[in-house]
Structures are given as C-alpha cells and as structure tokens.
Amino acid sequence: MDLVQLSVCMSLDGHIDSAGADRLLLSSPEDSRDMHAARAACDAILVGAGTVRRDDPRLTVRDAALVARRLEEGRPEHPAKVTLTRSGRLDPAAGFFRCGGRRLVLCPAPRAATLRDRLGEVAEVVVLDDPVPAAILATLAGCGIRRLLVEGGTGILTQFLAAGAFHRLRLAMAPFFVGQAGAPRLTHPGRYLHGPGNRLRVERVRQLGDVVVTDLVNGTPRLAAE
Numbered sequence: 001m002d003l004v005q006l007s008v009c010m011s012l013d014g015h016i017d018s019a020g021a022d023r024l025l026l027s028s029p030e031d032s033r034d035m036h037a038a039r040a041a042c043d044a045i046l047v048g049a050g051t052v053r054r055d056d057p058r059l060t061v062r063d064a065a066l067v068a069r070r071l072e073e074g075r076p077e078h079p080a081k082v083t084l085t086r087s088g089r090l091d092p093a094a095g096f097f098r099c100g101g102r103r104l105v106l107c108p109a110p111r112a113a114t115l116r117d118r119l120g121e122v123a124e125v126v127v128l129d130d131p132v133p134a135a136i137l138a139t140l141a142g143c144g145i146r147r148l149l150v151e152g153g154t155g156i157l158t159q160f161l162a163a164g165a166f167h168r169l170r171l172a173m174a175p176f177f178v179g180q181a182g183a184p185r186l187t188h189p190g191r192y193l194h195g196p197g198n199r200l201r202v203e204r205v206r207q208l209g210d211v212v213v214t215d216l217v218n219g220t221p222r223l224a225a226e
C-alpha cells in the first residue's frame with residue numbers, strides 16, 4: 001500500500017456520533033470540502049458495516065472539478081468503496097451499494113456464499129482469511145488498491161490505530177460537546193502502538209471553518225504481518 005490514511009471528525013469530548021437516532025453533524029462545510037479532496041485522491045474508502053448500517057453513507061466525491069480531474073487522470077469517477085462484516089448484516093438497498101464506484105464487501109469465508117447470494121448484484125464479495133488490519137490491507141492490495149482512506153467507525157478505527165496500521169491520521173475536531181455516556185467514541189479501550197512513549201508526529205494544524213484539523217504522521221507504520 002502506498003498510503004493508508006485514517007480520517008475522523010470528533011467532538012471536544014471525543015465522540016464521533018451521538019447516542020440518539022439522528023446522525024450527528026460534526027464537520028463544517030470547509031472541512032467537508034477538504035474531505036472530498038482526500039476522497040478524490042484515494043483508490044478506495046473503507047468503513048465498517050456498523051457505519052453503513054447507522055449512517056447509510058454514499059462515500060462519493062461530491063465535487064465536479066475533483067471528479068473531472070480523476071477522469072482526466074484516467075481514474076474511475078469515484079473511488080471504490082469497501083466495507084467489512086462478520087455478521088453479513090448489510091442491506092443491498094443501502095446508499096453504499098446504490099451509487100458511486102466499485103463496491104467491495106470483505107467477510108470471513110463462512111459468510112461469503114450467503115453474502116454473494118444477497119449482494120452479488122451490487123458488490124464484489126471478497127473472502128478475508130484473517131481479520132487483522134495487515135491482512136485487510138493485503139487483501140485490498142490484491143484487489144488493486146494502493147491508496148486507502150479509512151473513514152470509521154469506532155470499531156474499524158480502533159483496530160487500525162491500535163495496530164499502527166496507517167501512514168497518516170486526519171483528525172478533525174468540532175467545537176462542541178456531545179456529553180452522552182452512550183455516544184460512540186473515537187476508539188475503544190485497548191493496547192495502542194502509539195502510547196505516551198511513542199508519539200505520532202504532528203505535521204500541521206489547520207482551521208477549516210470552525211473545525212480544527214490536525215494531520216498526524218506515523219513514522220513507523222505497521223502495514224504487514226510481523
């Protein structure tokens with residue numbers, strides 16, 4: 001993989017969504033534009049099945065100039081979309097499957113046949129031999145993906161961050177509190193490669209509207225199985 005970039009927007013108290021029924025808007029219009037540029041620069045966008053079910057994201061590049069540039073460069077109009085599932089609980093009518101680029105669903109071997117029956121018309125179902133980030137990245141590289149943007153949610157970010165399986169982290173912070181105990185957090189507790197003795201490098205800090213974006217670099221990415 002040439003680039004694995006993680007991207008997330010959180011509140012001041014570290015939440016990436018609310019506990020309520022409605023989807024929480026964290027990003028600003030300026031941050032959102034910059035995110036679309038990040039999407040346009042990658043081959044694929046990865047989100048977990050939890051995010052597909054909760055947010056129903058389209059994961060497209062919603063900027064005509066960025067789309068035009070991709071086409072000029074001989075790339076597909078939109079990046080591919082990737083989701084991961086163990087349960088197979090994915091609805092073929094979800095926005096993820098209805099628009100945009102190539103769609104890939106990665107799952108363990110025992111789920112593949114059922115998922116191909118259900119999603120075969122709207123996505124490529126790819127068997128994931130091992131659920132760890134290194135194996136996920138190797139599987140995606142085998143599908144021709146060299147630049148990957150990982151957009152969440154908590155479960156996926158936790159795995160990639162804990163393992164140090166990324167080059168860059170784009171962390172946006174919205175200037176308000178969610179304040180709900182049950183609201184999803186940036187990560188779950190766990191053992192993280194980047195603890196107090198192994199800090200990420202801050203490359204730059206930008207203000208995009210009222211959102212502060214910190215671009216962090218991982219000097220020792222662990223993308224392959226040790």
Ligand SMILES: NC(=O)c1ccc[n+]([C@@H]2O[C@H](COP(=O)([O-])OP(=O)(O)OC[C@H]3O[C@@H](n4cnc5c(N)ncnc54)[C@H](OP(=O)(O)O)[C@@H]3O)[C@@H](O)[C@H]2O)c1
Nearest residue numbers: 008009017048049050051085086087131152153154155156
């Ligand atoms: N603010 C932001 O920037 C942002 C961005 C994205 C998402 N979010 C939020 O994040 C929340 C969702 O987080 P989440 O933790 O519930 O869901 P998630 O991380 O999106 O997806 C977790 C699910 O992915 C599947 N999965 C994870 N690791 C896997 C592996 N190694 N192999 C196979 N399948 C795997 C499992 O799906 P199955 O359950 O189907 O087995 C798991 O339940 C939502 O509230 C959403 O709004 C926020």
